[in-house]
Amino acid sequence: MDELIRGLKAGRPEAFERLVREFGDRIYRFVKRLAGERQAEDLTQEVFLRVHRSIDAYRPEGRFESWLFAIAGNLCIDLSRRRKPEASLSDVDEELSADRFASPAREPIEAAEEDERRRALLKAVERLPFEQKQVFLLREEAGLSFREIAEMTGCPLNTALGRMHYAMEALRKSLKAYGMQ
Amino acid sequence: MECNKFIDEKIGESHTPEFREHLAGCAGCARDVEELRDVRTLYREASTEKYRGGVPRVRRFGGWIPMAAAAAVLLMVFGLVLSGPKDDKTATKSESDNPPMVFFRVHLEPWGGDARYGNAFDDCWKKLEQLEKRQ
Numbered sequence: 001m002d003e004l005i006r007g008l009k010a011g012r013p014e015a016f017e018r019l020v021r022e023f024g025d026r027i028y029r030f031v032k033r034l035a036g037e038r039q040a041e042d043l044t045q046e047v048f049l050r051v052h053r054s055i056d057a058y059r060p061e062g063r064f065e066s067w068l069f070a071i072a073g074n075l076c077i078d079l080s081r082r083r084k085p086e087a088s089l090s091d092v093d094e095e096l097s098a099d100r101f102a103s104p105a106r107e108p109i110e111a112a113e114e115d116e117r118r119r120a121l122l123k124a125v126e127r128l129p130f131e132q133k134q135v136f137l138l139r140e141e142a143g144l145s146f147r148e149i150a151e152m153t154g155c156p157l158n159t160a161l162g163r164m165h166y167a168m169e170a171l172r173k174s175l176k177a178y179g180m181q
Numbered sequence: 182m183e184c185n186k187f188i189d190e191k192i193g194e195s196h197t198p199e200f201r202e203h204l205a206g207c208a209g210c211a212r213d214v215e216e217l218r219d220v221r222t223l224y225r226e227a228s229t230e231k232y233r234g235g236v237p238r239v240r241r242f243g244g245w246i247p248m249a250a251a252a253a254v255l256l257m258v259f260g261l262v263l264s265g266p267k268d269d270k271t272a273t274k275s276e277s278d279n280p281p282m283v284f285f286r287v288h289l290e291p292w293g294g295d296a297r298y299g300n301a302f303d304d305c306w307k308k309l310e311q312l313e314k315r316q
Contacts, residue, residue: 017236024232025230029230033228041234045234048237049237117223118227122224122228125224140224140228175220175223
């Protein structure tokens with residue numbers, strides 16, 4: 001990671017490519033769930049451009065992932081302030097309807113049930129309140145600790161834990177409501 | 182509530198022997214943890230979209246770009262100076278009676294007479310001296 005950061009600070013293109021290769025998918029999924037499908041690709045690009053512009057300001061006191069996802073989170077917050085949240089559930093439907101989870105190795109009924117569970121879970125994540133969703137995604141996509149999440153979102157540790165608790169409860173209930181757990 | 186709090190603080194973190202001991206003696210927590218693990222596992226299986234936007238093109242300043250820009254500016258300045266006043270043969274009578282005024286004197290050897298620019302500087306310098314003498 002140190003080598004990547006040194007390369008980014010030196011402005012080396014290969015370091016920038018490595019950054020996108022290593023974090024592109026996670027950042028994309030993070031902003032997609034927070035801001036919606038339509039903006040996700042543009043926002044992901046914007047995250048990387050901002051990293052490029054402000055890498056000199058990065059101080060290695062915290063983890064790089066924490067700094068990176070803070071940029072992504074702030075971009076999503078800025079966007080959500082500028083506009084009403086889009087109906088991104090339809091995007092999820094659209095994305096998931098393309099047999100993304102289909103696996104020819106499984107029995108058709110079993111595979112369909114499994115796909116249905118995953119689809120239901122992603123819909124439930126989309127429905128979470130913004131703060132809960134942010135904590136959940138920082139935990140699951142960014143892999144940050146709760147202390148890092150609390151620092152990044154500017155809330156006490158207990159608040160971050162509480163948001164995660166409510167998010168997990170909501171997800172668990174939504175799966176139960178589908179009779180899937 | 183005490184148990185839930187305990188789970189919240191530990192879920193996803195490295196499970197300590199203390200936590201495992203607690204789970205062994207608390208059926209409620211064990212069930213909760215199992216369900217929460219299922220949710221997380223399911224989410225990780227479901228969240229698999231790939232970023233297809235490619236690497237954004239980043240403009241880098243440095244290297245040959247500023248050099249090329251500086252060279253272009255220098256060429257423009259030299260072009261303006263060299264193509265400015267005509268010599269005495271082509272000048273009209275009125276122009277020779279009233280030679281063009283030189284508003285500024287440019288120091289043309291900022292690099293101490295770089296061999297690459299030597300001839301051009303010399304030419305410019307001579308032109309300016311001729312103009313000043315005529316005045």
